[in-house]
Amino acid sequence: MHESVAAMLQSLTLRPEAGAADTFVGTSIKMPHNRVFGGQVLAQTLIAASATVEYSRPVHSMHGYFLRPGDDTQPIQYTVDRIHDGRSFSTRRTQGLQNGVPIFSMIASFQEVVTGLDHAQPMPDGIPDPESLPEPAELFAELNHPRASYWAAQRPIDIRYINGPIYVDVPQPNVAHQAVWMRCLDRLPDDASLHRAALAYASDYTILESIYRRHGVPWATEGLKAASLDHAMWFHRDGRADEWVLYVQESPSAQGGRGLCLGRMYSRDGTLLATVAQEGMVRVPS
Numbered sequence: 175m176h177e178s179v180a181a182m183l184q185s186l187t188l189r190p191e192a193g194a195a196d197t198f199v200g201t202s203i204k205m206p207h208n209r210v211f212g213g214q215v216l217a218q219t220l221i222a223a224s225a226t227v228e229y230s231r232p233v234h235s236m237h238g239y240f241l242r243p244g245d246d247t248q249p250i251q252y253t254v255d256r257i258h259d260g261r262s263f264s265t266r267r268t269q270g271l272q273n274g275v276p277i278f279s280m281i282a283s284f285q286e287v288v289t290g291l292d293h294a295q296p297m298p299d300g301i302p303d304p305e306s307l308p309e310p311a312e313l314f315a316e317l318n319h320p321r322a323s324y325w326a327a328q329r330p331i332d333i334r335y336i337n338g339p340i341y342v343d344v345p346q347p348n349v350a351h352q353a354v355w356m357r358c359l360d361r362l363p364d365d366a367s368l369h370r371a372a373l374a375y376a377s378d379y380t381i382l383e384s385i386y387r388r389h390g391v392p393w394a395t396e397g398l399k400a401a402s403l404d405h406a407m408w409f410h411r412d413g414r415a416d417e418w419v420l421y422v423q424e425s426p427s428a429q430g431g432r433g434l435c436l437g438r439m440y441s442r443d444g445t446l447l448a449t450v451a452q453e454g455m456v457r458v459p460s
Contacts, residue, residue, distance in 0.1 A: 178203075179360040182330040185214055186221055186371055188252065196254040198222045202246040206324045210244030210277070212402045213378030215270055217371040219280045222252035223266040224367045231264050231284040233370060237406045238280035248272050262286045294410065294446035295438065297420060304355035304418050307334035317342070331376045332359050340386055341393045350388035351424040354380055358416040372415035373439060373448055374407055382454045384425035385433035389458070397459035403432065406451045413439070413447040431457050 437450035
């Protein structure tokens with residue numbers, strides 16, 4: 175198994191804390207800046223909450239707030255509150271804590287699988303196949319920087335940009351939307367809960383980039399500061415995170431040092447799997 179995928183799976187394997195009901199402990203993947211990756215925290219909170227709900231009730235929505243930056247050298251404790259268990263729905267509140275203070279807080283809802291009305295916004299037309307797009311290693315081969323090395327070879331998710339990345343420069347025209355293909359670098363176990371968590375993990379990688387693309391601001395801009403503030407995700411249909419997923423993203427607004435981005439995740443056959451919304455802090459030096 176690819177080393178980075180094995181590290182992701184290890185981080186998503188939470189251990190119950192001895193003597194504390196509905197409390198779990200997780201470790202973090204090492205990051206170049208020593209701050210916990212937000213997608214990892216999203217996935218771990220889903221794993222913790224799901225462990226307290228019957229398997230027949232998969233998660234259908236989650237809403238979380240990033241409260242403090244996490245330290246990737248320290249474990250994260252996840253406490254789950256069983257807020258409600260009804261005939262069809264269950265609600266859980268999960269907090270991730272380090273050194274006794276919360277770094278992330280989330281409420282998630284779970285539902286029994288039922289039939290009902292069914293429709294979905296179709297996948298955009300004219301999207302090139304992921305195999306025709308450059309691999310991360312190709313994009314960062316000439317960049318001698320620790321973060322470039324991480325992006326090229328150490329992330330567990332393969333990301334292929336439809337219109338080119340914005341790491342060093344921003345391709346023209348400056349538009350408030352983009353799309354990427356994503357998939358886990360290696361095969362994952364056949365566990366639907368794990369695949370939902372892995373999609374949540376991947377959803378945090380590029381979601382804010384539509385803001386910067388709109389204003390021609392690359393990630394390499396000196397003094398650029400970015401941080402996820404909140405994250406919401408709705409799971410519509412099951413899919414596999416180890417098969418190609420098209421992540422379509424747009425930013426309807428940016429103002430006051432914040433920006434909002436929306437995303438839709440499609441399987442390769444056009445099935446709408448999930449919808450994502452995130453607001454982030456976006457501070458660009460004048």
